[in-house]
Every structure is written in structure tokens, then in C-alpha cells.
Amino acid sequence: MFALCDCNNFYASAERLFRPELNGLPIVVLSNNDGCVIARSEEAKACGIKMGDPEFLVRDLIKKFDIQVFSSNYVLYGDMSERVMHNLARWFPRLDVYSIDEAFGWLGGVSDLATYVPRIRKSVVRNSGIPVSIGVAPSKTLAKLANKLAKKNNGVMVLDTDEKITAAVHDFPVHDLWGVGRQYYKKFEELKIETAGQLRDMPEMWFKQHMTIIGQRMWNELWGRPAIPIDAVRESTKGVTVSRSFRNYIEQPDILAEAVTLYATRLAEKLRAQGLRCLYLQVFLYTNENREDHPQHFPSHTHKLLIASNNTSDLVKIAVTVSARLFKYGMKYRKAGVIATGLVPESELQLNIFSAHDGGKKDRVSEVLDKLNLAYGRGTLRMATEGYEKKWRLKHEFLSKGYTTRWTDIIKVK
Structure with a gap:
């Protein structure tokens, strides 16, 4: 289940x-x-x-x-998500974190689901404070369906019999099914298929002739035949991106360098956290395409590193140099970003015979940066080109406190 x-x-x-x-x-x-x-x-x-x-x-x-x-x-949401997932991991032999607020769990071998599942929900709510809904069924698609029904049924819905499954899909809107996008829904609408029950009753041959492999999986899943297993091994990351829109337009190269320095720093932190290095670093700039009275410019460039890196010094230097070449006077830049691709594990670093490798020292500096910023708050130590005032930073007029990640914001109980 x-x-x-x-x-x-x-x-x-x-x-x-x-x-x-x-x-x-x-x-x-x-x-x-x-x-x-x-x-x-x-x-x-x-x-x-x-x-x-x-x-x-x-x-x-x-x-x-x-x-x-x-x-x-997002700092608060990410921290609370981690707390919820840690609590869930105690109850499932295998857990697949699907998004920041969702996770699939495998309940093989659990016999008394009617008692076990409410205990999971009660434990998560008590230990994290975040309300959750749990749907249980023989397949992922049905579990998604059960979860939507659980929100209207005290937070828990267990579809463990054919009778319960049939009753659940009978009136369930087809457009709310997991995997039904605009194209599928348009096709179902032409056939006057309005509910998951009607879709499930369609002949299997019709799915094979008119639907992709995803559609065939959906049909099997609606009958309680698992076609999408729990991911035992997560797919390797193809790329890591850090990009933001600016609070105000950037029209000077030194101000742009501040923003790109911050983004490259965050990118390097992400790579190190995942134990990865990158061989390619792309930098891109955007003007506001919605402003017809502004000249438009959408440059980008991908730099190839001789040796894969994840240290802050290397990536910031490349990003700032590339952004300076891309910058064009007279443009009002609204967004910038950096993308790392060609990712390799840190343990598989390959040196280059034509380039001296001095990354060891820079890697140690980055390691110290991570430790100090973790202990005293992000940005305590930073690259000089990041600047200080950052008037271009995101508009966050209604930002709440960092209750769980900043010492000064911890709630004091008297």
C-alpha cells in the first residue's frame, strides 16, 4: 500500500x-x-x-x-518541511519526498491501517505543528486521490478494499486526477468523460491506441495495479540554478556584479551541500519583456571550466567576468541568474594535465565560509564584490521572521 x-x-x-x-x-x-x-x-x-x-x-x-x-x-518553509519529513520517515520503511510539502510512503507489511495511519498524522501534527492529510491506496494515483478526499474526512482516507476504491473514483472529477494535464483533459472532455470512474471503465485497448505510456500507467493505477513504484534511488541532478528578479532595474555593471556575486555564492553553497562540482557555468541576463518602451536584451553565455569546481571563489570570479561581458549600457536589466551543469560527484574529480590545480586551498576557504555562515547566519562572511546595501534585492515588504533559523528571531516564552 x-x-x-x-x-x-x-x-x-x-x-x-x-x-x-x-x-x-x-x-x-x-x-x-x-x-x-x-x-x-x-x-x-x-x-x-x-x-x-x-x-x-x-x-x-x-x-x-x-x-x-x-x-x-523559503528559509522558514524549507526548515519546517525538513521537520515534517523527518517525522514521516519514522513511520515508513521507504519514503519518497515528492515536493516541499508532499511525500509518498510505502506501507508494506502493515495490517491494521485504520489504526496505524491516524497515528502517523497525529504524531506529525504534534511534533511539527503542521497539519497534514494522508491518503492510502494500492497505487500512487489512488493515494493522491485518497489524499484529496482525506482533506474533507478528518485528514485520513484509507482505500484498502475494492468497494472503497470504486466508491471513491465514482464521482471524483477527472481533471483533479494526478497526471491529467490540459491535453488529456481536452481529450476526455470530447469523449464526455467527467469522472475517474468513467475513465477507469474505458477499455484497456483504447488507452493503448490513444494514450501515451503515462496514460496506460494511469489506467492501471486506477485499478489498483501499481505502475509507478516508490523511487528507491533518486535521479541524479542535471543542473542547479539560482536566479532572481531585481527589486529595481539594474543599469550599472558594478551593481550587476553585486547581484551575480550573491547568486554564484548561493550556487556554490548548493553544489557543496549536494556533494557536486560543475564543469559548465552559464550566466544569463533579462530585461523586462513586458515593457515595450524599454529596449530588450536577453544575453547568456556558458563558460567551460578546465577542472570541475564548487568553491565560491572560482564560481564568483567566472560569473562576474561573464556578466561584465554580457552587460550592455542603456539596458534596464530586471533579472539575472547562474546555472551549473555538467555535474560530477566530488569523489570523481578529474584533474587536467594542462592546468595546475590549486582548488584545495580554495575548497578549504569555502568550507570555512560554510561553517561560519551556518553558525552565525548566512552572509556573515561574503565575497567583497557582493556589496553591502543591496538595494536591488527582492522586494519582501511582508517577510516574517526566521523563527527557527535566526537566533534573534527565536520566540521567547516568559
């Missing part, structure tokens, strides 16, 4: 966790630069706030219903 554990309104729940006075109040979380709505509490949904709504278009609704607004605090 498979279980899908999903955090309820995760971002909003994480914001409420340290501010209980917000319980029952509508909450929205905004994207980078406080642009669009990316998360809503149930109360905010009832107020008419839709996913993806630009903030400036819903200001009247926010004011009318006194909706609490937060900038996206």
Missing part, C-alpha cells in the same frame, strides 16, 4: 505556527518581489483570492476582508 502525506496549505500553516493569533484568519503568501499569490489559506480562498492573482489586482479584496499578507519565506 502507498500513502501520500500532504501538508495542508503548507506556506500559510508555517506562518500560523509561530503566530497562533492568525488561526482562522485569511492568509495569502506572495511570490518573489511580492508579485503574485502563490499560497492561500482556506479562508482566503473563500474570500475570492485565486492562485496566481497579481497582488495589485487583489488589494481591494485584501483590504475588504482584512487578509493577512506575507512575503515568501
Whole structure:
């Protein structure tokens, strides 16, 4: 049996966790630069706030219903996600973390699911404070379906018999099924297939003739025949990206160097955290394509390293040099980013006969940077080209505190 554990309104729940006075109040979380709505509490949904709504278009609704607004605090969300996943890992022989707020677990060998699954939910809520819903079924697709039903059934739904599965799929909207995208839904709409039950009743031969392998897997999964196993080994990462939009337009190369330095620093940290090095570093710049009155420029360049690296010094130097070559006066740059590809494990570093390797010293410096920034807060030590004021940084007017990651923000109980 498979279980899908999903955090309820995760971002909003994480914001409420340290501010209980917000319980029952509508909450929205905004994207980078406080642009669009990316998360809503149930109360905010009832107020008419839709996913993806630009903030400036819903200001009247926010004011009318006194909706609490937060900038996206990914450090807080990432930390709370890790706590939830650690709690879940205690209950499952195998756990596949699917996203920041979802995980599939395997429950093979557990006989009394009706008792065991509510205990999992109760334990996670008690130990992390984040409400979760758990759906259990013989396949991942059915577990996803069960999870959606669990949100309306005290947080738990177990589909462990044919009768329960048939009843669950009978009225379940086909467009809410895991794996049904726009193209599939359009095809189902033409055939007047509105529910998962109707889709499951279609002949297997029709799926083989008209659907891709994904569609055939979906059909088997709806019948409780697992076609998407728990991932025993995660696929290796193909690339790592760090990119951000700027709070204000950047029109000077030295200001651009500050931003690119920060992004390359974050990229190097990510690579080291994953035990990887990169052979290729791409830098790109964007102007605002939505402003027809601005000249447009979307340059990018990929630099090949002679020896794969993940130390901050090397990557920052390359990124700043490349960005200076890409920069063009008269342009108003709105976004920049760096992408690492050609990733190799640190243990498989291959030297170059035509290049002296002095990375050992730089690697040790990066290691010291990581330790000090972990102990005293990110950015305590940084590259000089990163600057100090950073007026170009993301707009975060409604950012909550780092309750679990910053000493000064830890809640004090009197």
C-alpha cells in the first residue's frame, strides 16, 4: 500500500505556527518581489483570492476582508518541511519526498491501517505543528486521490478494499486526477468523460491506441495495479540554478556584479551541500519583456571550466567576468541568474594535465565560509564584490521572521 502525506496549505500553516493569533484568519503568501499569490489559506480562498492573482489586482479584496499578507519565506518553509519529513520517515520503511510539502510512503507489511495511519498524522501534527492529510491506496494515483478526499474526512482516507476504491473514483472529477494535464483533459472532455470512474471503465485497448505510456500507467493505477513504484534511488541532478528578479532595474555593471556575486555564492553553497562540482557555468541576463518602451536584451553565455569546481571563489570570479561581458549600457536589466551543469560527484574529480590545480586551498576557504555562515547566519562572511546595501534585492515588504533559523528571531516564552 502507498500513502501520500500532504501538508495542508503548507506556506500559510508555517506562518500560523509561530503566530497562533492568525488561526482562522485569511492568509495569502506572495511570490518573489511580492508579485503574485502563490499560497492561500482556506479562508482566503473563500474570500475570492485565486492562485496566481497579481497582488495589485487583489488589494481591494485584501483590504475588504482584512487578509493577512506575507512575503515568501523559503528559509522558514524549507526548515519546517525538513521537520515534517523527518517525522514521516519514522513511520515508513521507504519514503519518497515528492515536493516541499508532499511525500509518498510505502506501507508494506502493515495490517491494521485504520489504526496505524491516524497515528502517523497525529504524531506529525504534534511534533511539527503542521497539519497534514494522508491518503492510502494500492497505487500512487489512488493515494493522491485518497489524499484529496482525506482533506474533507478528518485528514485520513484509507482505500484498502475494492468497494472503497470504486466508491471513491465514482464521482471524483477527472481533471483533479494526478497526471491529467490540459491535453488529456481536452481529450476526455470530447469523449464526455467527467469522472475517474468513467475513465477507469474505458477499455484497456483504447488507452493503448490513444494514450501515451503515462496514460496506460494511469489506467492501471486506477485499478489498483501499481505502475509507478516508490523511487528507491533518486535521479541524479542535471543542473542547479539560482536566479532572481531585481527589486529595481539594474543599469550599472558594478551593481550587476553585486547581484551575480550573491547568486554564484548561493550556487556554490548548493553544489557543496549536494556533494557536486560543475564543469559548465552559464550566466544569463533579462530585461523586462513586458515593457515595450524599454529596449530588450536577453544575453547568456556558458563558460567551460578546465577542472570541475564548487568553491565560491572560482564560481564568483567566472560569473562576474561573464556578466561584465554580457552587460550592455542603456539596458534596464530586471533579472539575472547562474546555472551549473555538467555535474560530477566530488569523489570523481578529474584533474587536467594542462592546468595546475590549486582548488584545495580554495575548497578549504569555502568550507570555512560554510561553517561560519551556518553558525552565525548566512552572509556573515561574503565575497567583497557582493556589496553591502543591496538595494536591488527582492522586494519582501511582508517577510516574517526566521523563527527557527535566526537566533534573534527565536520566540521567547516568559
